[in-house]
Amino acid sequence: MPIKSYIAYPFEGKKDVLIDDLNEIKQCEVIPSKNKEIVVVVTETPSNEEDIKLKELIDNLESLKMISLVSGFNTPKNN
Numbered sequence: 001m002p003i004k005s006y007i008a009y010p011f012e013g014k015k016d017v018l019i020d021d022l023n024e025i026k027q028c029e030v031i032p033s034k035n036k037e038i039v040v041v042v043t044e045t046p047s048n049e050e051d052i053k054l055k056e057l058i059d060n061l062e063s064l065k066m067i068s069l070v071s072g073f074n075t076p077k078n079n
Helices: 015-023 048-059
Strands: 002-010 028-032 039-044 064-074
Touching (some): 002 048, 015 028, 039 048, 048 064
Antiparallel strands (some): 002 039, 002 064
């Protein structure tokens, strides 16, 4: 189960739009910065395949200028 955190940078003046866009994605938890034009995003998906699809969805948001991975964790499968 991949869990990742990102710092998302909106286009100028689009922070609130980016927050709204990200909040519509159920696998995202959004934490807006109080004093900067950035947003912290935490994602959780059931599989690597779903994680890839989620990242593509986030990357295509029109309000998103740039996103940087801060940390990632993946629960290993028990064999």
